[in-house]
Amino acid sequence: MRVEYPVLCASGRCRPDEHGGPRETGGRSHVCPVCEDRARENLDALAAAWPDLQKRLTALRSPWGSEPVTGGGSTGIDLDERVSGTAHAAAELVAFYSRLVIAERGHTPPAASPSSLARWLARSQTPWLCAHPDQGVAASYVGDVADAWRDVRAAAYPVGTKTIRLPLRCSKLCPVPHDDGTMPEPDDDGEWPDGTRFVPCPGGMTATIHPDLQYVPDLVCDLNHGHRVPPAEWQRTGWKSAAKNQAATHRLLQTVDTSGVLDRSSVRVDT
């Protein structure tokens, strides 16, 4: 089937009229390259934020989670529903477009979790979806993923959230890309395909501090948000010596501690 592509981008989110109106598509897609890139970035960002969204949901549901929540007259329960509703809607959305690709294109995602599907759509399926025979599918895809990322970001990182950079290298490994430039992807159990090679990750660690929740953050790599060290692990003496740089780790604990999120009694600092 021959598909007719428009000259101008079919996404309602393209450049507004006062700035020159929709950009040109280039003739092989219903949307312009900028909108296509944004769709990819929005889904990648959504995948990266997914663990933070889950963590926030867990915190909201903990017995003390609803207490420090302030503003907007909302109760913890309302907030819980809003955050879980956002997570549910985003999971439904990536599942919907994934099912469409599986049914119409015959491609199979490496794993079925929402973050894996989002990453797979972003990296492998976005050009195909933007050039879908049905222009409505392409335009909806671009708009839907923009909305989903906006909602997920607001839910995972409420206003006042700050990320601090820690004087600590990432201690995880990164897979080496395949010869064709694509990246190996782990399955839902975190298993890598046979033959995957690894190098030490060059990233540095960060901690994201929420204004309204008193939980200890994961340490997260700035290059790969999947590289996380949960509090149970990074507060353990064993992990600190494993980090190989006692001085840096010591400063790390002080940095996080002065941000006021840690219960001092729960932190064991080696001196």
Ligand SMILES: [Zn+2]
């Ligand atoms: Zn556009």
Ligand SMILES: [Zn+2]
């Ligand atoms: Zn890393």
